[in-house]
Amino acid sequence: MENELQKLKAEAEEALHAISSKANLEDFRVKFLGRKGLFSSTMKQLGKVSKEDRRRLGQLANSIKKSVEELFRDRKEMLESGDGTVAEAVDLSLPGRALPFAALHPISQVMEEMCAVFEGMGFAVAEGPDVETDHYNFEAVNIPRHHPARDMHDTFYVSESILLRTHTSPMQARIMENQDPPLRYISPGKVYRCDSDITHTPMFHQVEGFLVDRKVSFADLKGVLTSFIHRIFKDDLPIRFRPSFFPFTEPSAELDIACVICGGSGCRVCKRTGWIEILGAGLIDPEVMKMVGYDPDEFSGFAFGLGVERIAMLKYGIDDIRLYYENDLRFLKQF
Ligand code: DAH
Numbered sequence: 001m002e003n004e005l006q007k008l009k010a011e012a013e014e015a016l017h018a019i020s021s022k023a024n025l026e027d028f029r030v031k032f033l034g035r036k037g038l039f040s041s042t043m044k045q046l047g048k049v050s051k052e053d054r055r056r057l058g059q060l061a062n063s064i065k066k067s068v069e070e071l072f073r074d075r076k077e078m079l080e081s082g083d084g085t086v087a088e089a090v091d092l093s094l095p096g097r098a099l100p101f102a103a104l105h106p107i108s109q110v111m112e113e114m115c116a117v118f119e120g121m122g123f124a125v126a127e128g129p130d131v132e133t134d135h136y137n138f139e140a141v142n143i144p145r146h147h148p149a150r151d152m153h154d155t156f157y158v159s160e161s162i163l164l165r166t167h168t169s170p171m172q173a174r175i176m177e178n179q180d181p182p183l184r185y186i187s188p189g190k191v192y193r194c195d196s197d198i199t200h201t202p203m204f205h206q207v208e209g210f211l212v213d214r215k216v217s218f219a220d221l222k223g224v225l226t227s228f229i230h231r232i233f234k235d236d237l238p239i240r241f242r243p244s245f246f247p248f249t250e251p252s253a254e255l256d257i258a259c260v261i262c263g264g265s266g267c268r269v270c271k272r273t274g275w276i277e278i279l280g281a282g283l284i285d286p287e288v289m290k291m292v293g294y295d296p297d298e299f300s301g302f303a304f305g306l307g308v309e310r311i312a313m314l315k316y317g318i319d320d321i322r323l324y325y326e327n328d329l330r331f332l333k334q335f
């Protein structure tokens with residue numbers, strides 16, 4: 001009888017293993033564990049064995065039945081937790097559930113692209129603090145107290161002398177006062193102004209750039225910026241330099257590109273002029289040089305400041321700057 005029990009155990013385990021759907025569970029239970037099942041009929045034979053063996057065989061039969069019942073319960077649970085088939089419940093070869101990939105924000109993408117173009121021209125990258133002193137944000141770039149240019153900056157003040165930088169130009173002074181020429185730097189980062197409408201957000205991004213060496217001329221500036229624009233937009237995009245004013249450059253200019261929306265024929269975006277202003281630039285003002293201890297008779301340099309959102313808007317034809325900051329995945333996924 002002992003053999004019979006062992007055989008029954010092996011048979012039951014094999015049968016259990018073969019069950020691959022919920023529907024077959026009940027058949028198994030009736031056949032092996034039911035009142036008229038194989039275990040019951042084998043146990044009935046206990047009455048026929050000798051008294052000495054009965055106790056031992058009884059215990060064995062009970063423990064085997066219990067272990068098969070346990071296996072049956074496990075199998076049942078497994079089948080009921082999946083979609084009812086073993087293949088679904090335990091198929092380790094199935095690939096994991098894919099999570100959607102994140103991507104760089106379009107502003108970060110454009111900023112990285114801009115930096116890469118300048119790095120290709122030998123500019124090093126240096127980042128500075130968003131929380132800046134009045135000194136670096138204004139005084140050191142030749143915008144003294146009560147200078148009318150301060151009005152244009154709509155500054156967020158933290159205290160009397162601490163503020164959120166309104167442009168990346170303070171990095172010119174920060175870098176120059178710690179190093180000697182020749183210098184060739186760009187400085188990308190966030191800037192802040194108290195302003196908000198479809199073309200302004202209170203926080204936006206700029207890339208500042210400057211170069212200081214002996215005999216640097218406006219022609220060098222034009223060469224660097226023209227290459228840059230042609231790399232970022234397209235090779236033959238018409239551009240023009242238009243005289244302007246910035247306190248930290250003299251002479252100063254703004255660079256316009258032919259409107260990328262209408263191709264120069266005039267539209268709403270370029271206000272029918274065919275041109276779009278894209279950056280400010282100029283030769284570094286001798287006053288700025290003197291403040292960091294450079295001799296303006298020995299050294300000269302140029303500087304420029306670019307708005308990243310503006311370039312991204314023109315590159316991708318986006319007419320509302322606020323889209324960049326609403327975190328709507330339907331918008332962000334397009335880049
Ligand atoms: N800082 C200026 C602004 O935010 C941009 C700028 C203009 C930067 C001319 C420069 C420059 O370095 O030479 O409006």
